[in-house]
Amino acid sequence: MIAPHQLINITGKLPWANVLTALVLVLWGASQAQAQVSSASCGSLQNVAGRFGPFDYRADHFKPPPGETRAHSYLLKLVHDAHFTPEAEALLRGVSTEMGGDLSFTLRAFPNHHRALLAMMRLGEKQKSLQPKGAEFPIECWFERAIRFQSEDTIVRMMYAIFLHKNNRVDEARNQLETSLKMANDSAFTHYNAGLIYFDIKDYDRALAQAHIALRLGLRSTGLSEQLKALGKWREPDLPADAPATADAAVSAAVAASQASAPQ
Secondary structure (H helix, E strand, O other), X not given: OOOOOOOXXXXXXXXXXXXXXXXXXXXXXXXXXXXXOOHHHHOOOOOOOOOOOOOOOOHHHOOOOOOOOOOHHHHHHHHHHHHOXXXXXXXXXXXXXOHHHHHHHHHHHOOOOHHHHHHHHHHHHHHOOOOOOOOOOOHHHHHHHHHHHOOOXXXXXXXXHHHHHHOOXXXXXXXXXXXXXXXOOOOHHHHHHHHHHHHHOOXXXXXHHHHHHHHHOOXXXXXXXXXXXXXXXXXXXXXXXXXXXXXXXXXXXXXXXXXXXXXX
């Protein structure tokens, strides 16, 4: 299973920590069956009069709606102070209502709020419920809404892939990973984190390929390679001086190397 410290910061630009080195993702203790959700069942993204948002959680992707002049940091602070305090994030107590309600407000205001999505998953685990008490929608709906709002947010998709895998929906988890990798471009972090998830679903060839890509793109983290070595699945990549500088070239090289060394 993926340990919480293993998935590393994908963007390097998250506004909620200055020295973040790990993206913490919840691990479900038990697999749970859950029906698929849809935009019809998960509600509109347009908030009713008097509600806040929706805004992109990522500061570097923030595009204020017409008439909104307040800064992203100010808008985020308003929500955090009123609904997503450290106590709420730690699931110690709600602020204005039950914890599920405060997390719902946060995710309505910032649908792709990574930390609030994580907190909602943890709350479901704590309560052993697919829709925590006070939450406006089931947990999976919050992923559907986040992806509908910002479909290119690879952090959300990887979190969703883990959620799907833990609920025995491996094919859907793979789909989310593949979509994330199509958007990864030259992000070594995204390829590395995808490799961790592929390892967790026991697709060791794909995990190896992603680890090689991350190495070719300059990431030297050893966690994934050590896991592969422990199972005898690691092979050193060919890293010539003129190694490919782009992800597309690295993908081709890594896959070719994997196929060439595979048992016949």
